[in-house]
Amino acid sequence: MHALVVYDTNYGSTRTIAEVIATELGRGTTTLSVSDITEASLDGVDVLVVGCPINGWKPTDRMRRFLRTLAPGSLAGVRAAAFDTRIKLFIHGDAAAKISHALHAAGATIVAKPHGFVVDGTEGPLAAGETGKAGAWAAYIGAELRASA
Ligand SMILES: Cc1cc2nc3c(=O)[nH]c(=O)nc-3n(C[C@H](O)[C@H](O)[C@H](O)COP(=O)(O)O)c2cc1C
Numbered sequence: 001m002h003a004l005v006v007y008d009t010n011y012g013s014t015r016t017i018a019e020v021i022a023t024e025l026g027r028g029t030t031t032l033s034v035s036d037i038t039e040a041s042l043d044g045v046d047v048l049v050v051g052c053p054i055n056g057w058k059p060t061d062r063m064r065r066f067l068r069t070l071a072p073g074s075l076a077g078v079r080a081a082a083f084d085t086r087i088k089l090f091i092h093g094d095a096a097a098k099i100s101h102a103l104h105a106a107g108a109t110i111v112a113k114p115h116g117f118v119v120d121g122t123e124g125p126l127a128a129g130e131t132g133k134a135g136a137w138a139a140y141i142g143a144e145l146r147a148s149a
Pocket of ligand 1: 009012013015054088119124
């Protein structure tokens with residue numbers, strides 16, 4: 001299995017979540033900033049987890065640019081899931097569901113419901129317990145992958 005966690009971050013919290021997810025998914029899982037992605041980055045990837053902060057009720061500009069490069073069918077055979085980081089506001093918008101929708105539109109099979117992880121303020125830190133929740137979410141993904149292997 002070649003699993004890749006692609007993330008964007010402004011202040012570091014989303015990278016922390018990406019690293020927790022990669023550690024939980026285990027062997028063969030790498031993390032990659034969306035800023036460093038190239039056309040070849042997705043070659044041979046069969047599990048793709050993608051996440052970024054919510055910025056202005058939607059994914060970051062860098063993440064939306066990446067998602068727009070995914071041609072229909074380009075993720076056929078890839079199992080995928082999406083997450084975001086967000087402030088706990090009454091109306092916070094969403095990035096994870098939008099990323100998940102884009103991955104599905106590119107042909108990926110979505111293996112977990114999109115998940116939002118909470119930060120305590122714009123610049124973080126992550127709220128108490130969120131890295132544990134990220135580990136649990138990734139463990140669920142790992143179990144789904146094994147069940148459908
Ligand atoms: C320009 C900007 C817009 C933001 N808009 C939202 C928003 O619409 N909803 C929300 O919940 N958080 C919003 N935030 C807070 C970010 O989600 C928060 O900074 C991010 O989760 C921190 O993750 P990071 O450390 O990986 O950058 C915004 C932050 C910035 C800088």
